Amino acid sequence: MFFSRYTPEILLRTGEHLMLVAIAMGIAITIGIPLGILITRQPKLAQPILALANAIQTIPSLAIFGFLISLPFIGGIGKIPAIVALTLYALLPLIRNTYIGIKSVDPAIREAGKAMGMTDWQLLFQVEIPLALGVILAGVRVATVISVGIATIAAAIGGGGLGVFIFRGLSTVNNSLILAGAVPAAFIALAADLSLGWLEKSLTRQTEKRVKGNPKFAIYLGILTFFLVGFFALAFRQTPPTIIIGSKNFTEQFILGELLAQQIESHTGLKVDRRLNLGGTFICHEAVKAGKIAGYVEYTGTAFTAVLKQKPISDPSSVYEQVKQQYNDQFNLEVMPPLGFNNTYAMIIRGEDAKRLQIRTLSEAAKYTPQWTGGFGYEFLERDDGYPGLAKTYGLKLAKIEQMELGLIYQALKEKQVNIVAGNSTDGLITVLKLVILEDDKQYFPPYEAVPIFNQAILNQYPDLRTAINQLAGLISTEDIQKMNYEVDNQSRPVEEVVRQFLESKH
Structure with missing residues (x-):
């Protein structure tokens, strides 16, 4: 029953995962191996470059993803910052193994090549790289396995991949969902390791002979790698969405994000890309403020205290009006009418x-x-x-x-x-x-009414969005959201199905 429900999404997320890893590895190989070759020719650069790559490797992956959110061009949320982060993590084994492999070539072999009149370029491609290829490919193996594992965390910034299942499973205490993400990821890592291991052994035995017969073998290998990466990117590419809807990283937020998405698709005809597993409040806030997502659902008490840094107050209408006014003045964000329930x-x-x-x-x-x-x-x-x-x-x-x-x-x-x-x-x-x-008998917690928050520039660009979202005002009672949370958490029903049924019941 579980697999019949989730097989299409598992295949989609697996494709996304492969795409992230393939593109990141293609970029990392293009950068890492030439850098490794460079520091064999410029020894003074070896220590600082290896130290920098090693420092990047020690930074927690979530910290890297969080840092990238605020950067222009390569930052924000989605697949681009995820690919950037994976590329950074893959560099160390590629640079180090290329450097070690070439430096480990017997000096006597180099001298023999020079005595035969070989240029440094010829010596590199016809002698050193063939002899170091096994070590270099071992670095590619390590980098690929690392990338497959870290790519699961890309779901925290809307990068997609199999991590979507893992995060969703953790938030709902659903082992089936966790396994739906973890098992395919482990299979991809094992398959990559075994296939690259076989390639490493095969090329180590045959490369020297092939290179002597064809000096351009390394160039052909690079071109083949490029086309393989291009194939994965083409096979699993997604049509650029018109509207991006985000959410935080727990069940209710998945439901509310899907609610916005289905409402927009059914009432405006716009295509929606769902980024329903972003980190916490501040990731969502920065994303909508920068226009990386069109909107998400926030809670008034959270916006008032965490974002606006105001002292908690207990009057719901006062909190809502202040949040609405200050979000408009400070961030150019529009706070829509409450959805109808208070999630304190x-x-x-x-x-x-x-x-x-x-x-x-x-x-x-x-x-x-x-x-x-x-x-x-x-x-x-x-x-x-x-x-x-x-x-x-x-x-x-x-x-x-x-x-x-x-x-x-x-x-x-x-x-x-x-x-x-x-x-x-x-x-x-x-x-x-x-x-x-x-019971909060001293009434410490402020009100937390659920309110859609949208980027005003995007609302102005697509006026139908405002009308569609305003139709959700007051639609969801506390009992409604509890029921939907229960169906997702306890009955393991897909979020899309639960939301679709709810909207149909409200018609």
Whole structure:
């Protein structure tokens, strides 16, 4: 049943994954191998170039992706920054192995070539590269496997690929979705390693003989590589979309992003490209501000406190009006009417703990927190409306705090690795896992009404967008979003199907 639902998307994501890796490796080979050759001729450059490549390799991949978002031309979200990041990570093994392979050639062989009157160019292509080819191809193998693995993280900035399944599976505690991304990625990595290993052994045995018979063999090999990369790019290319819709990286956001996409497609005739697994608030905010996406759904309390840096207030209408005005004045973004539900932060514990300790409010839970471990997302720990203010309001003193991706918090709570987490009041897994939301009895959290936020320049370019999105105002009740979250999280129904059924029911 699962594979019948997801096979088309698995094939699509596998194609995207192959495209990312193929293009990135093509670019990396074009840059890395010539750089490796260069530093064999200019030894003074060897240390700084290798040090730089090594430094890039040590930077966490998510940090690279995050840094690239703000850069012009090669930055933003989507496949281009993903390819740039993969190229950077592939450079070190390519440069290093090319350098080591050529430097390891027996000096006596070089001297013999020079004695025969060979130029440095002839010596490089007819002697050194053939003898170093095995080591160079070993670098290509390592770089390819690294790229296949890191390409899964590209989904965090809308790059697509098999990481979409992995992130979606983590956020819904759905092992089938995780495996749908992890297994094909592992297969691609193994297939690449085995095939390149075979090529390495085959060419190592035959290259020297072929090169002597055909000095242009290396050039032909480069041309073949170029055409293979071009084939992958052509085979899996996507038609440039007209409108790009984004979302954050948890179930409800996938649903809301798909809701915007289907509404736009059915009411405007525009094609929509879905980037439904971007990182957190700030990635989405920077993307819509720069026009990298047309719009996404934000929460008023998040916009008010995290983006605008205002102190939390409890009046929903006041928060909405201030967000609408300041987003227009500061960012040229239009805040649409609320969708109809308020998804506030929720401090959540296991049902069995609530029953055993007889607690139902945050005030009652405060005396137990010195023995508890908390599991919180990165944003919650930093935001003005997050943990620091909550701890001060209720006197919470947790024994330990684990920082983790939002998609992992419920799994950690279920496995008793943490005692309390910060989730969302509309999360479908709360009911599924028999969890309890602690009452915010001091009304610390501000309102979090869901509101579509769009780039004004794109709205002006496509006026029908505003009409289509405004039709969603007040359409979704708290019960509606809880039900949709439940169907995706617990029943493993595809997001597209759940949203389509909801829109049909509202007609």
